[in-house]
Amino acid sequence: MTITMPKTYNIAVLKGDGIGPEVTDATIKVLEALQDSSQNLKFNFLYGEAGYHCIETYGTNLPEETITLLEQQDACLKGPMTTPETPGAPVSAAVKIRKMFKLYANVRPCRSFPNVKALKPNIDLVVVRENTEGMYSGVEYEVAPGVGVALRIITRKASLRVAEFAFKLAAKRRKHLTYVHKGNILRITDGIFKDAVKEVSLKHPDVTIDDIHIDAATMHLIKKPESFDVIVTTNLFGDVISDEAAQVTGSLGLAAGANIGETYGMFEPVHGSAPKYTGQNRVNPIATIMAGSMMLDYLGEKEPAAKIEKAVMNVLGEGKVRTADLGGSSTTTEVSEAIASKVKSL
Numbered sequence: 001m002t003i004t005m006p007k008t009y010n011i012a013v014l015k016g017d018g019i020g021p022e023v024t025d026a027t028i029k030v031l032e033a034l035q036d037s038s039q040n041l042k043f044n045f046l047y048g049e050a051g052y053h054c055i056e057t058y059g060t061n062l063p064e065e066t067i068t069l070l071e072q073q074d075a076c077l078k079g080p081m082t083t084p085e086t087p088g089a090p091v092s093a094a095v096k097i098r099k100m101f102k103l104y105a106n107v108r109p110c111r112s113f114p115n116v117k118a119l120k121p122n123i124d125l126v127v128v129r130e131n132t133e134g135m136y137s138g139v140e141y142e143v144a145p146g147v148g149v150a151l152r153i154i155t156r157k158a159s160l161r162v163a164e165f166a167f168k169l170a171a172k173r174r175k176h177l178t179y180v181h182k183g184n185i186l187r188i189t190d191g192i193f194k195d196a197v198k199e200v201s202l203k204h205p206d207v208t209i210d211d212i213h214i215d216a217a218t219m220h221l222i223k224k225p226e227s228f229d230v231i232v233t234t235n236l237f238g239d240v241i242s243d244e245a246a247q248v249t250g251s252l253g254l255a256a257g258a259n260i261g262e263t264y265g266m267f268e269p270v271h272g273s274a275p276k277y278t279g280q281n282r283v284n285p286i287a288t289i290m291a292g293s294m295m296l297d298y299l300g301e302k303e304p305a306a307k308i309e310k311a312v313m314n315v316l317g318e319g320k321v322r323t324a325d326l327g328g329s330s331t332t333t334e335v336s337e338a339i340a341s342k343v344k345s346l
Helices: 020-036 052-058 064-071 093-100 156-172 189-201 214-223 235-248 286-298 302-318 332-345
Strands: 007-014 041-048 075-078 105-111 124-130 140-144 147-150 176-181 208-213 230-233 256-260 265-269
Touching: 007 020, 007 064, 020 041, 020 075, 020 286, 020 302, 020 332, 041 064, 075 093, 075 286, 093 256, 093 265, 105 156, 105 235, 124 156, 124 235, 156 176, 156 189, 156 230, 176 189, 176 214, 176 235, 189 208, 208 214, 214 230, 214 235, 230 235, 256 286, 265 286, 286 302, 286 332, 302 332
Parallel strands: 007 041, 007 075, 075 265, 124 230, 176 208, 176 230
Antiparallel strands: 105 124, 105 256, 140 147, 256 265
16 A cells, blocks of 8 residues: 655744734644645744844844745745834845845735625736835935935846746736836836836737836726736835735735745735734734745645635635624634634535
8 A cells, every 4th residue: 555645845934023923823723724634735834033023132133043944944934024114224024035035026916805895896916026126125325414315226137037927927817917117207227127028028929918107007906906917016116006906905914925936935914013913813814824825826735725715715705703904803813713614624
């Protein structure tokens, strides 16, 4: 008799700050329920320290021990982290990880959910955001008292890379890609980005492309969000419009994100650490749980990923277990337990 050993994945887990530990623990509970109901899947969760709370102890929000841990795992599940805003403070831990592991594509799906009030019932779009440069390059100076300069770095190489990713994604979906820019004002930097998208489009003649200025894009996301399929844009623009799109579909508490490179992936909720809700067991964990589903999809585990998504949809569709952002009064724990129970029954 042949004994089939379960596929084992080593997952780095960074719980983060504020509500991070709560939503991350909720996701681990769902992933463990998936593991318990499968004979072919096993997770080794390895926990690392990262985030604002590390600065006092380590002098950084991303200690060397954590970097080593990340390098040795198959993927990373990351909770939200607080980034200090004072000049000279460490830059965002997420930005550091993205650059360090060349996670050039930030993928943020936004869709209508059952029993969740959204502007439209048929929204299903994905924002693909260039993740390594742009205004998030972190290169800024005070050149004179009260005069600051920040560099928006856009390269052809990075633009080609993220455009190729976005076109391949669009080809698997509805074959429609919109690239967002401000080329009428930022003529050089967004000119480089636009030219790269047009160049890549020649390799994907089956994908219809549109271009739109960022200010018009924010308007159309409110007016006709159902008209978008895949949106590709630069770093800061992508950050803004993906948050907007998440709210258009009902709640930032439902928005998951993937950071994907050639050899590594980091998965996280789109929302922040919400320190005022720390320890209250009231925030929505679904964004982080859906990030866990995206992680499984990235690892090639399509069916388990779909099972988590289906469990989330079933719980939302029943409308019995809902956190405050969705008009309910359920706790973080109650939501995660309901989704974990659905996972086991599917």
